[in-house]
Amino acid sequence: MSRSPSDVPNPAVRRLSLYLRQLETLAATDVATVSSRKLAQSLNLTDAQVRKDLAYFGQFGRPGVGYEVVPLIQRLRGIFGTDRTTHTLIVGAGNLGRAVAAYGGFRAKGFELVAVFDSDEKKIGRKVARLPVQPLEELPEVINKHDVRMAILAVPAGAAQAVADRLIELGIRGILNFAPTPLQVPSSVTTRSVDVAAELEQLSFLTSAE
Amino acid sequence: MSRSPSDVPNPAVRRLSLYLRQLETLAATDVATVSSRKLAQSLNLTDAQVRKDLAYFGQFGRPGVGYEVVPLIQRLRGIFGTDRTTHTLIVGAGNLGRAVAAYGGFRAKGFELVAVFDSDEKKIGRKVARLPVQPLEELPEVINKHDVRMAILAVPAGAAQAVADRLIELGIRGILNFAPTPLQVPSSVTTRSVDVAAELEQLSFLTSAE
DNA sequence: TCCTGTGAAATGCTTCACAGCG
DNA sequence: CGCTGTGAAGCATTTCACAGGA
Secondary structure (H helix, E strand, O other), X not given: OOXXXXXXXXXXXXXXXXXXXXXXXXXXXXXXXXXXXXXXXXXXXXXXXHHHHHHOXXXXXXXXXXXXXXXXXXXXXXXXXXXXXXXXXXXXXXXXXXXXXHOOOOHHHOEEEEEEEOOOHHHOOOEEOOEEEEOHHHHHHHHHHHOOXXXXXXXXXXHHHHXXXXXXXXXXXXXXXXXXXXXOOOOOOEEEEOOHHHHHHHHHHHHHOO | OOOOHHHOOHHHHHHHHHHHXXXXXXXXXXOOEEOHHHHHHHOOOOHHHHHHHHHXXXXXXXXXXXXXXXXHHHHHHHHHOOOOOEEEEEEOOOHHHHHHHHOOOOHHHOEEEEEEEOOOHHHOOOEEOOEEEEOHHHHHHHHHHHOOOEEEEOOOHHHHHHHHHHHHHOOOOEEEXXXXXXXXXXXXXXXXXXXXXXXXXXXXXXXXXX
């Protein structure tokens, strides 16, 4: 029944996103309710795990029936804070930054991309996902104007820490880091890193021996 | 003391990639040895954790000195199987597929991108990262010819499972999935998923309450 | 009956703390 | 000294198993 992030096991939080994805799929096919067992099976988890994860936030299942899909979706969005739009910006308009910017799912998932930045003068002014690429100098104004809380970092490894420092200084609280380098941030800031090479290494290891 | 993947805690395997990244950075600045404490500090981990993770695979530190950077890099690459080139292919030549293909770090990390596929006729033949986009019909030939073991999936969610099924049928053992949908695969196949929306949700949750 | 919510047990992972080596 | 490697302790997460509601 607790709600504070620190009280919920981290692995459970990661699974909540999976539940939400799956529930959205179910809603799209007009499924009204789903049991913890069915939800678990579709994600290769156990039913007890699904129930326990959801129970961290309250009791919204009905014995004998299961969970109502649409209300549970709304509840999960509320938990994530994505029932309201969160403004997000991207720094780095290279291949990866542009690809992420082009991802159409932001709005439907509760995020709105409000600006794209790059330090390369040649890229300034070009349109990326209908937004003009802006120079880093304009970060303060944009962050203030749109009350941006989260940033996506798609810059080269060498520039990542400096850009992150600047973003944090300007009030950004969460950073999704695509650079293959770990960021040092104060504990008040959260980062998640996506490193394609590291993921491939994991796969290579896990598929190797046996 | 070398173990099969199943004996090593999953979180430890994930950290090994971080160690390798950091060691490569150290090697680039000609640092010869590093202690578990220093390595840990640069990654926000504890020294005991670093030692324990490495000890799953043998003893390669020297008391009083630490770990020799270059030999440890080689050892880690051996553990991951990236001391030899692993052939990899990408399915999906959309924005994301092209961005991942353009990522220059494959070769240096032990992976070689050998082919790019797409089901859209209009994309066939276009060059992506110096490789011509091929139709899915040519998957069997390419996988056989290059002995491809791993695939990167950058197709729309609706197509992901079908493409994964086909890849597995053709002998692919590891799949890096960028589609926002969970894949159902036999236990002989390993998948890792990268879901930008899910990562943003995590950030949103972790930065929301206190 | 089917299904949730949840204590209790089991498992897994991290941290501690220290013997022993260079 | 400084530092590793590692049992043992401590903590976190998952699984079990069942009472009770619809």
